[in-house]
Each structure stands twice: as C-alpha cells, then as structure tokens.
Amino acid sequence: MGFSLTFLGGTGTVTGSKYLIEAHDKRILVDCGLFQGFKQLRLKNWSPLPVAPATIDAVVLTHAHLDHSGYIPLLVRNGFKGPVYSTPATRDFCSILLPDSGHLQERDAEFANKHGFSKHRPARPLYTQRDAEACLESFKPAKFGEDIAISHDITARFRPAGHILGAATVQLTIGGTSILFSGDLGPPNSATMLDPAPVRHTDYLVVESTYGNRIHDKEDPEDQLAEVITRTAAHGGTVLIPAFAVGRAQTILFHLDRLKQENRIPDLPVFLDSPMAIDAGEIFCAHLGDHRLTEDQCRTSCGVAEYVREAEKSKALDANKMPKVIISASGMATGGRILHHLKYYAVDERNALVFTGFQAGGTRGSAIVGGAQAVKIHGAYVNIRAEVHNLHMLSAHADAEQILDWVKNIETPPRRTFVTHGEPFASDALRRRISEELGWDCIAPAMNDRADLE
Structure with missing residues (x-):
C-alpha cells in the first residue's frame, strides 16, 4: 500500500514548513511552522489548513525555530489532540519560544x-501566550537514535542535524518504506554544534535548500567580527547584532568570549538584551553532549554578556552613549526589542548593524542587508545610515556544497528527491545540481502539491 506526501508549506519560501504524510489511515505532520516575511506569506497563517487539525494523528518536529514549530499552538487550539514528537532540547526550546511568540503577538496587537497603525480594527494576535503554554502538554520527547512508534507499522527516528541544539533529521519508516526529512542542516565543523549525521539509505528524500545557490565565505568569522567591532568602537559607535535567540545568540557569545580572551577586540561591554536568549543559554548549558562545548565553555561564554531582562533596562541601553555591543532578538528584525534599538542606532553612521545569517524575503533584515535606505518600524520609516554587514559564515545553515556533501552520504539513489525550504532560485539551483551531478530523480514542489509514493 502506498502513501502520500503533501507540501503545506516550506515550498518557494524558507518559512511555514509543514509536510503532511497520509499513510494507512494515519495523518502525520512533519514540522508545523509559521509563515514569515512577505505579507502574502504571513496572511497564510490566518487561513485554515486544508486538513482539519483534529484529523491529524501526530506531529514530528525537526527543531524549535518558529518557521518549523510556531504554528503548533494554533493547531492545538483548533482541535489537534495527538502527540508532538521532538528531541528533548527541542521541547525545552519550544517551552520558551512558543509562549514568547504568543506574548509578542499579543503585545504587537496592543501596540x-x-x-x-493597523489596518485591522481591532488588531488581534494569531494566538496568545496561554494558547502556546497549553500546547506544550502535547510534547513527547525522544532521544536521537530511538525508534518512535507512531502506529503499529509507522516509526520515526531522529538523528543530529547540526543547525541548533536539538535539531534533527527525521526518517519515517512506513510499512518498510522510508522517507527522510533533512529539516534544517547545519554546516560541518561548527564551533559549537554537532555535524549533521550521515544517513546511508532512504527510499525518498525531502531536503532543504536555504543556501541552495550560495557558498559561505571561508573567512574566519571571528576575524570579520573583530574588524567590525574594533572599527565601530574607534568611531565611538555601538554594534547592534540582531540574532535568533535560540542558537545564534549562544554562538555569537562564544565567539565574543574568545575574541575578548585573546584581546582581539576592545574590552567593550556586551549586553544580551533578550529574556528568551538568556533562558536559551541555560538550556544550552543543560544539554551537554548535544553540542561541542564543555560545561565550563558554556558558562564562560554566557558570562561574557550582561543580561538585560527588564524592559526599562532595555530602553536605558538606547540612552547610553558609550560604545558597546548589543545582541537582541529577532534575527531578521521582524519583531521584539531589536526594533526599538534599530530606531535609535540605525540612523547614526557611527554605528554598525551586524546580521548573522539568512534573511528571508519580505523581512526588515532582508531589506536592510539588501541596501534599503529606510525601513518601516511601528508605522513610521527609519533611515538606515549605520554600516550594515551580514556575516554568512556565522549562519547555522549549511551552504550548497555542504548540503550536497550530506546528500551524497546516501549510497543508493532515492526513488525521488524533493527540494524544499528555499527561495525559488535557491531550490531550483540545488535541484539542478542533484539532478545533473548525481543523476537522481529530483523535483522542487510547489505549495499544496501532493505526491503519491509507493
């Protein structure tokens, strides 16, 4: 008996990942993410799913980032009653990410x-903090390498994917046929994260293509970071780093700690202005063995920054004229405290804005990195006069060569490979390489495409 795979998100975009497996009277959703970026994508979050949430039997989650997990509160509120399988670290990260997402949506609606300045009267959140807290009861953690019995003839297995703490590839085995989902792959030889684990066999493959058409700069990220910080400090400016609270913020702190220990940057104060990133650091240190750092390295890295939890202390950073480094969420400048800092620091050419990875189309981060002279924040345009940098080598995503190297671990060509989770030109570039260099049957599906598999 065959099964089907329907792409409910994560196609033609790097957000909204949702892959529906229908097999043997079971419905399984691999990832359950929010659409982010362009308004026409964000509006999809408000549209009902093509399948009723109550008819979905289980969710299997590759990792905690909101473009993969952020729709779960809405799924549960709308009737989903099944388990959400994830790694323990992913569950722990979701316990802070999802309630924070609900809180921010409530706060943005109130603002x-x-x-x-909203066209909706009244503006309302997609879901609330309470919705997010309620959905956490559905999580069932499973360790890397364990077989998860979803039904009598369907199992799932997690393997390390790198990327962020707890991130996994997911291999479903359905009556003897396997389908492998890459989730988001991290680069090999990361300073902090494990390498993506190789997989030797799968009948079908769904692989991400965030950087499917790009190669990361091979320059040492610490060299570039040191150069920007040193030059900005000499001008009397502040370095503002928009960073994903889960994963990226911890990596940046690790590099800043090493730069300070080696006296490669001025001894500037560093502020971690994100309650969620502070909590994520504690989770990072609690999961030794799921990353490369020792407990001492974890504690030392976290100690390089002064923590800023209270809103009043966050506001005080903008009144502080001294040179400093501020790390604040979110990584694509889509919401949160970073917006208030951008309104203050982006307008001064002495300052520097340092992005550290992929910026999805339609986000403020994408506009700023792309050279926009002004971006809209809280209903008004803010001029961008500060230096702008994007250090792709600090990205938690594998580049095109690294993705292809991971794919090549599969010893027998899959019956079909599906390239997803990328902007159209990136997905098509990776599709061509897999088709032409490996000779595999490979396609880049569109939104809501359905594939009947044997």
Whole structure:
C-alpha cells in the first residue's frame, strides 16, 4: 500500500514548513511552522489548513525555530489532540519560544491598537501566550537514535542535524518504506554544534535548500567580527547584532568570549538584551553532549554578556552613549526589542548593524542587508545610515556544497528527491545540481502539491 506526501508549506519560501504524510489511515505532520516575511506569506497563517487539525494523528518536529514549530499552538487550539514528537532540547526550546511568540503577538496587537497603525480594527494576535503554554502538554520527547512508534507499522527516528541544539533529521519508516526529512542542516565543523549525521539509505528524500545557490565565505568569522567591532568602537559607535535567540545568540557569545580572551577586540561591554536568549543559554548549558562545548565553555561564554531582562533596562541601553555591543532578538528584525534599538542606532553612521545569517524575503533584515535606505518600524520609516554587514559564515545553515556533501552520504539513489525550504532560485539551483551531478530523480514542489509514493 502506498502513501502520500503533501507540501503545506516550506515550498518557494524558507518559512511555514509543514509536510503532511497520509499513510494507512494515519495523518502525520512533519514540522508545523509559521509563515514569515512577505505579507502574502504571513496572511497564510490566518487561513485554515486544508486538513482539519483534529484529523491529524501526530506531529514530528525537526527543531524549535518558529518557521518549523510556531504554528503548533494554533493547531492545538483548533482541535489537534495527538502527540508532538521532538528531541528533548527541542521541547525545552519550544517551552520558551512558543509562549514568547504568543506574548509578542499579543503585545504587537496592543501596540497597534494603541497607536492606530493597523489596518485591522481591532488588531488581534494569531494566538496568545496561554494558547502556546497549553500546547506544550502535547510534547513527547525522544532521544536521537530511538525508534518512535507512531502506529503499529509507522516509526520515526531522529538523528543530529547540526543547525541548533536539538535539531534533527527525521526518517519515517512506513510499512518498510522510508522517507527522510533533512529539516534544517547545519554546516560541518561548527564551533559549537554537532555535524549533521550521515544517513546511508532512504527510499525518498525531502531536503532543504536555504543556501541552495550560495557558498559561505571561508573567512574566519571571528576575524570579520573583530574588524567590525574594533572599527565601530574607534568611531565611538555601538554594534547592534540582531540574532535568533535560540542558537545564534549562544554562538555569537562564544565567539565574543574568545575574541575578548585573546584581546582581539576592545574590552567593550556586551549586553544580551533578550529574556528568551538568556533562558536559551541555560538550556544550552543543560544539554551537554548535544553540542561541542564543555560545561565550563558554556558558562564562560554566557558570562561574557550582561543580561538585560527588564524592559526599562532595555530602553536605558538606547540612552547610553558609550560604545558597546548589543545582541537582541529577532534575527531578521521582524519583531521584539531589536526594533526599538534599530530606531535609535540605525540612523547614526557611527554605528554598525551586524546580521548573522539568512534573511528571508519580505523581512526588515532582508531589506536592510539588501541596501534599503529606510525601513518601516511601528508605522513610521527609519533611515538606515549605520554600516550594515551580514556575516554568512556565522549562519547555522549549511551552504550548497555542504548540503550536497550530506546528500551524497546516501549510497543508493532515492526513488525521488524533493527540494524544499528555499527561495525559488535557491531550490531550483540545488535541484539542478542533484539532478545533473548525481543523476537522481529530483523535483522542487510547489505549495499544496501532493505526491503519491509507493
């Protein structure tokens, strides 16, 4: 008996990952992410799924980032009753990411209603903090390498994917036929994360293509970071680093700690202005063995920054004229405290804005990195006069060569390979390479495409 795979997200975009498997009277959703970026994508979050949440039997989650997990609160609120399988670290990260997402949506709706810049009257959140907290009861953690029995003839297995703590590839075995989902692959030889584990056999493959058409700069990221910080400090400016609270912030702290220990940057104060990133650092240190750092390295890296939890202390950073480094969420400048800092620091040419990875189309980060002279924040345009950098080598995503090297571990060509989770030109570039260099049957599906598999 065959099964089907329907692409409900993560095609033509790097957000909204949702892959529906229908097999043997079971429905399994691999990843359950929010659409982010362009407005036409974000609006999809408000549209009902093509399948009723109550008819989905299980969710299998590759990792905690919101483009893979952020729709779970809505799925549960709308009737999903099944388990959400994830690694223990992913569950721990979701316990802070999802409630924070609900809180930010409530706060943004309140802010929009108060200042009247929303076209909706009244503006409302997609889901609330309470919705997010309620969905956490559905999580069932499973370790790397364990076989998860979803039904009598369907199992799932997690393997390390690198990328962030707890990130996994997912291999479903359905009546003897296997389908492998890469999730988001990290680069090999990361300073902090494990290498993506090789997989030798799968009948079908779904592989991400975030950097499917790009190669990371091979320059040492610490060299570039040191250069920007040193030059900005000499101008009397501040370095503002928008960073994903889960994963990227911890990696940046590790590099800043090493730079300070080696006296490669001025001894500037470093502020971690993100309660969620602070909590994520504690989770990072609690999962030794799931990353490369020792407990001492974890504690030392976290100690390089002064933690800023209270909103008033966050606001005080903008009144502080001294040169400093501020790390604040979110990584693509889509929301959170980073927006308030951008309004203050982006307008001064003495300052530097340092992005550290992929910027999805339609986000402020993408616009700023692309050279926009102004971006809209809280209903008004903010001029961008600060230096702008994007250190791709600090990205948690594998580049095109690294993705292809991971794919080549599969010893027998899959019956079909599906290239997803990339902008159209990136997905098509990787599709061509897999088709032409490896000779595999490979396609880049579109949104809502359905494939009947044997």
